[in-house]
Structure formats: C-alpha cells, structure tokens
Amino acid sequence: MSPEISVSTNEHKVLGACPHDCPDTCSMVITVRDGIAVKVQGNAEHPATAGALCTKVSRYTERSYHPERMLHPLRRTGPKGSGQFEQVTWDEALSDIAARLQAIAARDPQAIQPYSYAGTMGRVQGEGMAARFFNQLGAARLDRTICASAGAEALTQTLGHKVGMRVEFFAESQLILIWGSNAIASSVHFWRHVQTAKRNGAKVICIDPRRSETAEKCHQHIALLPGTDAALALGLMHELIVNDWLDHDYIARHTLGWDALRTRALEWTPERTAEVCGITVEEVQGLARDYGQSARAGQATAIRMNYGLQRVRGGGNAVRAIACLPALVGAWRQRAGGVLLSSSGYVPVQAAALERPELLAGRTPRTINMSTIGDDLLRPASPEFGPAIEALIVYNSNPVAVAPESAKVVQGFARDDLFTVVLEHFQTDTADYADYVLPATTQLEHWDVHSSYGHTDILLNRPSIAPLGQARSNAQIFRDLAHHMGYTDPVFAESDESLCRTAFGDQVDFDLLLTRGHAPLPVPEAPFADGGFPTPSGKCEFFSARLAARGDDGLPNHVPNFEPAGADPRYPLAMISPPARNFLNSTFVNVQSLRSIEGEPLVEMHASDAAARQIADGDVVRVFNGRGTHECVARVCERARPGVVNGLGIWWRKLGRDGTNVNELTSQRLTDMGRAPTFYDCAVEVVRV
Incomplete structure (x- = not known):
C-alpha cells in the first residue's frame, strides 16, 4: 500500500502507527474525507497488525474529535x-x-x-x-521507572538485554505459558498467535492471581498469590532437576552459574513452593511436568511474560528466575521456544543523535x-x-x-x-x-516514528489531518x-x-517506511539457538557477577512482598490493580463509548471474602489501608481468588465516586532492582458502605 491512496476526489487513506503503550504497536490506515479522519483501521499489509486493531484504538477518531478536546492554550x-x-x-x-x-x-x-x-x-x-x-x-x-524498569534490568542481568523470542513464532509453539499477562486485553495480536497454536494442538497455561479473560480461555489457570512468581519458577526448577528434564548440553555450553542455581533450586520442594504461592502441590508438579516433558520430547515450549508480575518488591528477581527456565530445558534451540517479555533491546535507536x-x-x-x-x-x-x-x-x-x-x-x-x-x-x-x-496534537495530526517492545518492526506515522x-x-x-x-x-x-x-539513522530504511509504513529489523529467527547472549560472558547468566559486585544476590531468589496477604490483621487482603480492559493506563477513560462498557470503578472480590464482610455483588464499598481510602462498587465473582482483591484501573480520579482511584492505596516503595514501583504489593481491607 502506498502512503496515500486516492479513493475518490475527496477521500484518501494515510498510513499511521498506534502511539500507545502496548507491545503490539499496530500499523494503522486512516481514511480521510474532505480533510476529516472518518475511520481508523488496522493495516492488513503489516504482518504483525494483520488488519486488526483493538477496540480502543479502532475508535481513535472519537478521541481526536472529542468535544472536550483542548484546542487553545x-x-x-x-x-x-x-x-x-x-x-x-x-x-x-x-x-x-x-x-x-x-x-x-x-x-x-x-x-x-x-x-x-x-x-x-x-x-x-x-x-x-x-x-x-x-x-x-x-x-x-x-x-522513567513507572512501568517496565524492574523487568528490563532483570532481562539485562540474565539474557544481556531486553530481548527474546520473535512473537510471531508463538503460533508454532506446542506449550505456551502466559505468565502475568491478560493478553486478550493487552496484546490482542499475540493472542492471535496463541489461538493459532491452540488450533494446532498446543496446550496453553495462564499463571496469574486474577482469573482474567485470558485465563478463562486457557487450558489451565494457576492462580498464585501476588509476588510469589519467583518461588514458583524455583519450584519448577526443583522438579526439572529431580526428574532430569534438563538439556545438559545447552546448560554446559551456554549458561553461567548452573551449580549455584541448582543448589538454590533444590531448596524449593513442591510442598514449600505450594505453601508460599498459595496453590496446590499438584499444580506445581503438573506445571513442571508439562514444561519439562514437552521440552524433552522436542516440542517447542514458550513463555510470554508481562509486566504485572514485576510490580512487587521482588519483581526483578521474579523476571530473572522465569528468564532462566528456557536455558535449563534447551527451549532456545527452536524458534518457537524461549521467553519473551520485551523485544525493545533489538531496536537500533540513535539516542544521542535524537536527544x-x-x-x-x-x-x-x-x-x-x-x-x-x-x-x-x-x-x-x-x-x-x-x-x-x-x-x-x-x-x-x-x-x-x-x-x-x-x-x-x-x-x-x-x-x-x-x-x-x-x-x-x-x-x-x-x-x-x-x-x-x-494543547497537543493527537497521533492523526503529527509525524512520528515508532519501535515496538512486542515485535521487531519499525513503523512510521504520517499526519493524516x-x-x-x-x-x-x-x-x-x-x-x-x-x-x-x-x-x-x-x-x-x-x-x-x-x-x-534521525531516530534510527541509516539503521532503518526510511524510504521503505515512507512507502510501506513499516520496516523489519534483521533479528534472527532463533537468536539463542547456539548461545550468543548479549551478556558479558556471552551466556545466559543464572549468576550475575554484576549484581553480586554491587552487594545484591547474584542468583534469582524469592523476595517476599512488603505487604504479603494476611500478614497485617488490619489489612488482610492483597490488592492488585490490573488495567480495565477498555482503558490503557489512564488513556481513553474519557471516551464515552469505552467508559460505558466499563461502567464505573470497581473491586473484584471472591465470594468467600465478600461473605465474611457481608458484602453483596453491587454494594458500594470502602477499600482502605494506612495510605488512603477509595470508594467503589464490589463485584463478587470468580475473577478474584480468595485473599486477593482486584481494583481495576486506571480511572481518572475526578470520575470516581469519591474523587479517588486505586492509586490512593498503592505505595511509593520500589522494587528489588530497576527502581520500579510496587503497585501490586499492596495490602487493604474492604468494608461495605
């Protein structure tokens, strides 16, 4: 598709790119009629977008032409x-x-x-x-730490950079662990690849405290307690070791610190892991069996991490522990095996020239x-x-x-x-x-160029109006x-x-961007099939000398939450605050059609926790701790596990019942590495108003 295609004398199409904080970074086609953008669609000629946009961005014209748009200083x-x-x-x-x-x-x-x-x-x-x-x-x-810096440092300490699998090859995987991600809401194009894999016989397991829309559609959901992901990863390592579901050749040639990691992992029996994670011994053993035996059988085993699991005190250690798993079983040998949290480390941005x-x-x-x-x-x-x-x-x-x-x-x-x-x-x-x-322009009104942290293409955005x-x-x-x-x-x-x-210099073919709107980066299909990690050692570093040199633990470990569920009798419930499906952080909250779908600010509660507090579905409740109080509606449902409530965000405060949102309750404490926030490390109590 050329950058502008004439449909009639007064209508044409312009290629753009979605600007929002999402790993999919979609290529968009904007239809303009008489100088007005009338439609925003996904670009069918961009493989990662494949013609589809999420519900939010497909309504982008509603946002650009919003009657409350600020248009004057x-x-x-x-x-x-x-x-x-x-x-x-x-x-x-x-x-x-x-x-x-x-x-x-x-x-x-x-x-x-x-x-x-x-x-x-x-x-x-x-x-x-x-x-x-x-x-x-x-x-x-x-x-700039508010989203991804704990996981970014963890990947850098383990794999050498923010790198991993190419997302399109999840379609060929035969076992997929979706760890800490509601992909249906936050990465619909990744979910498309999961659906392809499922149709081809893949087993899909979701690991998440919340029974999200994604968890409902997976073969299995493991609802661990918030902040226990590293413990689960170490428990899986224990089972891989004792059952010898290991790729000894890959470990010997392409990893660093195996003996030390092995000693630590053997401390994490299924019983200990299950107790810490709030799940069953059978779930620990079954997950390890699926992962280890699939890899041993030569099946492509893949892990898709997301950012929710790092927003606790031990978030960096959790990402490190999970990132070690593919090297243990040799999953990197296949292009449909390994792990993906972020692909942004592949992007050749020319930061000095730009800034x-x-x-x-x-x-x-x-x-x-x-x-x-x-x-x-x-x-x-x-x-x-x-x-x-x-x-x-x-x-x-x-x-x-x-x-x-x-x-x-x-x-x-x-x-x-x-x-x-x-x-x-x-x-x-x-x-x-x-x-x-x-007053700032929206994406339809300016030039920009975009990389992605979910795929490996560069996209150009032309102004369409x-x-x-x-x-x-x-x-x-x-x-x-x-x-x-x-x-x-x-x-x-x-x-x-x-x-x-300037942004990418001669590292990206700008003429190709002008013509097609997107250009691929030269990333190998299986980047670590034969090692070659961008670490100082060139290996997957189970033990990080860089962490040890600054006085931190060189091995991944379980770091308990600052505010574990049940530790403080005044605030016995753990609260996580995942995004509402139709918002993106606080963007789109004022788009009426999307806000109408969400309804109003709410907290999801398990029936047992609600009954103990005489709370019924639809009751107005007060969620509180020592930092503040937030008033919202209780939704009693199976999306919440016992002991954990889900405060969906991020609503504008002025649209809340009492002029607050869930961040009235979250703390400014920081993660174990990366100096990131601990939004999901938050203890609360809930009472009926």
Missing part, C-alpha cells in the same frame, strides 16, 4: 485543582512560561523537573526535542524517580536532595492519576509555589492542577519554547519529519 484563573482556566494566545503562554523558567534556572535549573512517560511511545513526540530542551536548560532528569546530550555541556543534573514524585514534590531543599522542585513540566503522562500513593501526589501538585505546565489533549486530573495547559484548533505537536511546543528561552543552537530548528529520520 489555557492559563489558570482559579485555585489549583479547580480546573478553572482562561484562554490565552500561544505567545502569551510561551513568553510567561519562558520567563518563569529562566528565573528559576538562574537560581538552580535542577529545580525544574520534567515528567513524562508513554502517553505516546513515539521517538519524536516522546523524548526527542523535549530531551534537547531539558539538556540545554540543565533541568533535573527523570528516572543531543552534548547540550548538557558537562553538567550532571540530579535524577528524580517518577514513581516517588509524591514524596519528591513535598521534600524541602536540603544538601542531600538539592533544591526543592519549583517547576514541573508534564507531557505524555497523567501523574495525578497514575503515580502511586496519589494523596501525596495531589498534595504536591496543589502547592501554590509550584509552577506547573501540562501538555495535553484533555483536562485530565493532572491538567486541573496546571498553571498553563498547552491538519492540527485541530491551535494544537501543536509536542516537538513543536518544545521547539517554540526553546525559541522563547533564547536558545539559538540549530538542533532546535530540526523539523518533526527530519527527527523521524
């Missing part, structure tokens, strides 16, 4: 949090913002804090021009962890911490809704002495606290702000289209 007129603004010109907004930032920077530019994440996954509208601006300014850096770190001119600004922004906004200046945060520039994120322990986040954003600028499409919870809201109202792309906003700050370096003049070319 706004300046706050009422108290912070009131959402009261007046319209101003771009020049008024940018001139005042620049003057305020220059005054703060004259004292200490590290008092200026950017805050962004994956509202768009694009390399241009994400961190391209924005990084150049903040580097020139010398602003504080942001440790221009030389603009720092030798400075090393401090780094603030985005997962602890609640505490950081409330922290005064100190010799250890540095200056208090005086200015916050938020783009591609909604921290008031998505950051943990949100009562503190709200308190920080409500500071009268905090100058806050938000680039947004809508008046989100975060935008309500802004001093200025700057003109920007609505006075909206400007993120890159253009930072370009204009740089001009108002007096920055004259030519790097601030590079266009969005040129930045698309």
Whole structure:
C-alpha cells in the first residue's frame, strides 16, 4: 500500500502507527474525507497488525474529535485543582512560561523537573526535542521507572538485554505459558498467535492471581498469590532437576552459574513452593511436568511474560528466575521456544543523535524517580536532595492519576509555589492542577516514528489531518519554547519529519517506511539457538557477577512482598490493580463509548471474602489501608481468588465516586532492582458502605 491512496476526489487513506503503550504497536490506515479522519483501521499489509486493531484504538477518531478536546492554550484563573482556566494566545503562554523558567534556572535549573512517560511511545513526540530542551536548560532528569524498569534490568542481568523470542513464532509453539499477562486485553495480536497454536494442538497455561479473560480461555489457570512468581519458577526448577528434564548440553555450553542455581533450586520442594504461592502441590508438579516433558520430547515450549508480575518488591528477581527456565530445558534451540517479555533491546535507536546530550555541556543534573514524585514534590531543599522542585513540566503522562500513593501526589501538585505546565489533549486530573495547559496534537495530526517492545518492526506515522484548533505537536511546543528561552543552537530548528529520520539513522530504511509504513529489523529467527547472549560472558547468566559486585544476590531468589496477604490483621487482603480492559493506563477513560462498557470503578472480590464482610455483588464499598481510602462498587465473582482483591484501573480520579482511584492505596516503595514501583504489593481491607 502506498502512503496515500486516492479513493475518490475527496477521500484518501494515510498510513499511521498506534502511539500507545502496548507491545503490539499496530500499523494503522486512516481514511480521510474532505480533510476529516472518518475511520481508523488496522493495516492488513503489516504482518504483525494483520488488519486488526483493538477496540480502543479502532475508535481513535472519537478521541481526536472529542468535544472536550483542548484546542487553545489555557492559563489558570482559579485555585489549583479547580480546573478553572482562561484562554490565552500561544505567545502569551510561551513568553510567561519562558520567563518563569529562566528565573528559576538562574537560581538552580535542577529545580525544574520534567515528567513524562508513554502517553505516546513515539521517538519524536516522546523524548526527542523535549530531551534537547531539558539538556540545554540543565533541568533535573527523570528516572522513567513507572512501568517496565524492574523487568528490563532483570532481562539485562540474565539474557544481556531486553530481548527474546520473535512473537510471531508463538503460533508454532506446542506449550505456551502466559505468565502475568491478560493478553486478550493487552496484546490482542499475540493472542492471535496463541489461538493459532491452540488450533494446532498446543496446550496453553495462564499463571496469574486474577482469573482474567485470558485465563478463562486457557487450558489451565494457576492462580498464585501476588509476588510469589519467583518461588514458583524455583519450584519448577526443583522438579526439572529431580526428574532430569534438563538439556545438559545447552546448560554446559551456554549458561553461567548452573551449580549455584541448582543448589538454590533444590531448596524449593513442591510442598514449600505450594505453601508460599498459595496453590496446590499438584499444580506445581503438573506445571513442571508439562514444561519439562514437552521440552524433552522436542516440542517447542514458550513463555510470554508481562509486566504485572514485576510490580512487587521482588519483581526483578521474579523476571530473572522465569528468564532462566528456557536455558535449563534447551527451549532456545527452536524458534518457537524461549521467553519473551520485551523485544525493545533489538531496536537500533540513535539516542544521542535524537536527544543531543552534548547540550548538557558537562553538567550532571540530579535524577528524580517518577514513581516517588509524591514524596519528591513535598521534600524541602536540603544538601542531600538539592533544591526543592519549583517547576514541573508534564507531557505524555497523567501523574495525578497514575503515580502511586496519589494523596501525596495531589498534595504536591496543589502547592501554590509550584509552577506547573501540562501538555495535553484533555483536562485530565493532572491538567486541573496546571498553571498553563498547552494543547497537543493527537497521533492523526503529527509525524512520528515508532519501535515496538512486542515485535521487531519499525513503523512510521504520517499526519493524516491538519492540527485541530491551535494544537501543536509536542516537538513543536518544545521547539517554540526553546525559541522563547533564547536558545539559538540549530538542533532546535530540526523539523518533526527530519527527527523521524534521525531516530534510527541509516539503521532503518526510511524510504521503505515512507512507502510501506513499516520496516523489519534483521533479528534472527532463533537468536539463542547456539548461545550468543548479549551478556558479558556471552551466556545466559543464572549468576550475575554484576549484581553480586554491587552487594545484591547474584542468583534469582524469592523476595517476599512488603505487604504479603494476611500478614497485617488490619489489612488482610492483597490488592492488585490490573488495567480495565477498555482503558490503557489512564488513556481513553474519557471516551464515552469505552467508559460505558466499563461502567464505573470497581473491586473484584471472591465470594468467600465478600461473605465474611457481608458484602453483596453491587454494594458500594470502602477499600482502605494506612495510605488512603477509595470508594467503589464490589463485584463478587470468580475473577478474584480468595485473599486477593482486584481494583481495576486506571480511572481518572475526578470520575470516581469519591474523587479517588486505586492509586490512593498503592505505595511509593520500589522494587528489588530497576527502581520500579510496587503497585501490586499492596495490602487493604474492604468494608461495605
């Protein structure tokens, strides 16, 4: 398909790419009629997309043309949090913002804090021009940890990088473990490959505390307790060892630290594993038998991990333990065997060319962890911490809704002495606290280029319509702000289209992107069939000398939750907060058709836990702990296992019954590695209102 195909004199199609935080990174075809986008479809000529989009993105025009879309710069007129603004010109907004930032920077530019994440996954509208601006300014850096950094470090310590199987080969697998993933909701194209494998006779097992839509459609569901995934992986290793379901040749030639791992795994008997995980001995033994005997029989055995299992204290160790399993049984020998959490380590992004770190001119600004922004906004200046945060520039994120322990986040954003600028499409919870809201373009209105963490293609997004109202792309906003700050370096003049070319340099055929909208990366079909891991040793590192050198355990281990289920009698229930099926983080919550499907904020409870509290299905309940209280509706159902409740997120706080969401309850504690949040390591109590 050419990038623009004329259908009639007033209708044409444009190739784009889905910008959202999803491993599928779909290629889109946008139909434009008389300058208006009338339809968004999946690109049938992109193999990974295969013509299909999820329910959310198929309604993207509803989001772009939403009646509440912000189309003019706004300046706050009422108290912070009131959402009261007046319209101003771009020049008024940018001139005042620049003057305020220059005054703060004259004292200490590290008092200026950017805050962004994956509202768009694009390399241009994400961190391209924005990084150049903040580097020139010398602003504080942001440790972008809120989703995947625990698993990213775990993969790096074990496999050498964020690498793994190619997703399309799951269709050929004969045993698939879906571990910590609701693929039907979060990765529909992976699920397509699972369905193909099932039709060809594959067995599919889901490992997840919640009986999700995915778990319902698998042959078996193992509902372990939150935060016990490493224990289960070690228990599987025990059984692989004692039953000799091992590939001794692969272990000898392509792994490091086997003797030490073997000693540790033999401590994890099925009985001990079952007790820690809250499952049966038979489930431990049966899962190990399926995995070990399938591999021994020469069948392709594959594991698809996702990010839920790493959002606990021991999340990094859990990913490490699971990532060791394929090497034990030689699953990597086949292209349909191994493990996949992320494929982003294959992407040849030219970060320095895109972000221009030389603009720092030798400075090393401090780094603030985005997962602890609640505490950081409330922290005064100190010799250890540095200056208090005086200015916050938020783009591609909604921290008031998505950051943990949100009562503190709200308190920080409500500071009268905090100058806050938000680039947004809508008046989100975060935008309500802004001093200025700057209208940003949606994916239909700008250039961008995308990699994926679920497949191995690069995608180009062309603008299909003109920007609505006075909206400007993120890159253009930072370009204009740089001009108002007096920055004259030519790097601030590079266009969005040129930045698309810069992102991957000559590592990707840009002419192919222009023609087809997508281009494949040269990734081997079976990348570790004969070893060659991108670790220092070139092997799968069961033992990580790098971890040991910094005083951590070099072997994967079970690290108990900060707040295990039942440990505190005041808060006896564990709570996980998986995403609602029709939202993506806090995006799409204001799309009425999708919100109507979800209904309202709810917590899923097992019947036994509900009965003990005299709670019936549909009752309004109060979910609480020492950090806060969240009011919602109870859904008594089999999706929740005993002892665990599922608070589905992430609703905008302003749309909740009491102006809160589940992050009122989550903590700012961090994971064992990767400095990531522990959203699913959360103890609560539930009472009927």
